[in-house]
Amino acid sequence: MKYLELQNGMKVSQLAFGCMRISDMSVTDFTELVKEALKEGVNFFDHADIYGGGKSEKLFGEVLKQNPELRKEMIIQSKCGIRRGEHVGYFDFSKEHIINSVNQSIERMNCEYLDVLVLHRPDTLADPKEIAEAFDELEASGKVKAFGVSNMNPMQMELLQKACKQKLMFNQLQLSPVHSLMMTQGLFTNMKESQSIDHDGSILDYCRLHDVTIQPWSIMQASWEEGTFLNNLDYQKLNDTLDMYAKKYDVSKSAVVIAWFLRHPANFQPIFGTTSVNHLREMCAGCNVELSREEWYHIYIDAIGHALP
Ligand SMILES: NC(=O)c1ccc[n+]([C@@H]2O[C@H](COP(=O)([O-])OP(=O)(O)OC[C@H]3O[C@@H](n4cnc5c(N)ncnc54)[C@H](OP(=O)(O)O)[C@@H]3O)[C@@H](O)[C@H]2O)c1
Known part of the structure; x- marks a missing residue:
């Protein structure tokens, strides 16, 4: 840990x-x-x-x-x-x-x-x-x-x-790979695409500036209605990519998601919501995985379903 x-x-x-x-x-x-x-x-x-x-x-x-x-x-x-x-x-x-x-x-x-x-x-x-x-x-x-x-x-x-x-x-x-508006708006700053719309007043940068720890919630969820994106056919590309890195690092897909959060320099404190001992162990294993910069972006891009500007 x-x-x-x-x-x-x-x-x-x-x-x-x-x-x-x-x-x-x-x-x-x-x-x-x-x-x-x-x-x-x-x-x-x-x-x-x-x-x-x-x-x-x-x-x-x-x-x-x-x-x-x-x-x-x-x-x-x-x-x-x-x-x-x-x-x-x-x-x-x-x-x-x-x-x-x-x-x-x-x-x-x-x-x-x-x-x-x-x-x-x-x-x-x-x-x-x-x-x-x-x-x-x-x-x-x-x-x-x-x-x-x-x-x-x-x-x-x-x-x-x-x-x-x-x-x-x-x-x-x-905040999750699928619900990452606070990152996307920064990446699309000043572009004409709708992704540049500021939904939250730049909360990510604000919290980093003021040493406020962001606690991401629903980290494995696509949305409340859809449930988890893990093994969800509507998020096949993301699951394929998570699967690829899960095999590479010999961990579960959920561990790769945890590694994705921890790779970000904002020092997030993700909150998981499992009721299963196995899922808990799998996610904790993600703390030992260090994704490369390209791997981080690969997961992000496949989660949001479009390219960077
Ligand atoms: N501040 C707010 O407004 C707010 C809103 C919502 C939540 N929260 C906080 O955030 C916490 C987490 O939210 P959440 O429960 O939506 O988060 P989550 O960890 O994204 O979702 C947990 C759910 O996903 C399922 N899941 C399916 N496959 C899984 C896998 N391989 N690994 C782990 N989980 C898997 C879990 O089932 P299993 O039980 O079978 O693992 C559980 O039903 C909450 O408990 C709460 O403390 C805060």
């Missing part, structure tokens, strides 16, 4: 374990998965209050209750701000909701404190001053050690950072 040393002294595994899909696992199976992750050197676990309607955090808490010694090996992150209302889903970065959500996450997970709290999706009704107050209270009470955001663009981060004393250390963003 590779590790990133962050500004606040945190040493985080470069691969993070995402807990969005674990809610229906048994305690026994999930305990095995967690222990395997720790054995592979994965020390970072990503949650959200809404995963499985709270069931994912509860399951994680059950593992910690039965194996309390594991807590000191873990960096636990959770997210808040997405709510299910009576009529619609909506976003809520009010001070009251942030603090309530953290208290409930800590209780569900039996973990005393969160190492990181991330704001899940931009709330247009958010008042940065109110968020800053929530962060101050949570930090002062020792309930949260570090803070970050998710799905935010540079201006949204600037606005929030202006109000908050705490550094926004993370931005969790959708």
Whole structure:
């Protein structure tokens, strides 16, 4: 496993374990998965209050209750701000909701404190001053050690950072070889093709400039609707290319995808979402593969389905 040393002294595994899909696992199976992750050197676990309607955090808490010694090996992150209302889903970065959500996450997970709290999706009704107050209270009470955001663009981060004393250390963003808009817009700068359209305010460069760690999510997914691009006939060319490098490096295709993320100098911290011990082992093997520059571009081009400018 590779590790990133962050500004606040945190040493985080470069691969993070995402807990969005674990809610229906048994305690026994999930305990095995967690222990395997720790054995592979994965020390970072990503949650959200809404995963499985709270069931994912509860399951994680059950593992910690039965194996309390594991807590000191873990960096636990959770997210808040997405709510299910009576009529619609909506976003809520009010001070009251942030603090309530953290208290409930800590209780569900039996973990005393969160190492990181991330704001899940931009709330247009958010008042940065109110968020800053929530962060101050949570930090002062020792309930949260570090803070970050998710799905935010540079201006949204600037606005929030202006109000908050705490550094926004993370931005969790959708990124995979197939969903790589933040890279594509930079590669097509000032061209007339639609690929030059800026969808995110140059979030990739912004995060690198400000030492914000990007945590790519849905790293093996084409999209929510399509599911994974691995072994997906709609992504045959990409799969053939991944297969070629999988054979060359004697690893799985998913390991080649991991190597593709880690080859980028932005120091991404990809979050994987597997429920399978085998898939977990296969992906971790990708940390030992170093792709060449040409190999990186080969995968990128076959994933997006068109040539460079
Ligand atoms: N901030 C946000 O808005 C946001 C949004 C979505 C997700 N997230 C975070 O990102 C994490 C990862 O998201 P994700 O679950 O969509 O990521 P993912 O790792 O791209 O997808 C995991 C899914 O792909 C499947 N898969 C199929 N073949 C696989 C293979 N060979 N290797 C590995 N997985 C394979 C997994 O099945 P198996 O279980 O059988 O391996 C699982 O169903 C989430 O858990 C969550 O923590 C954040």
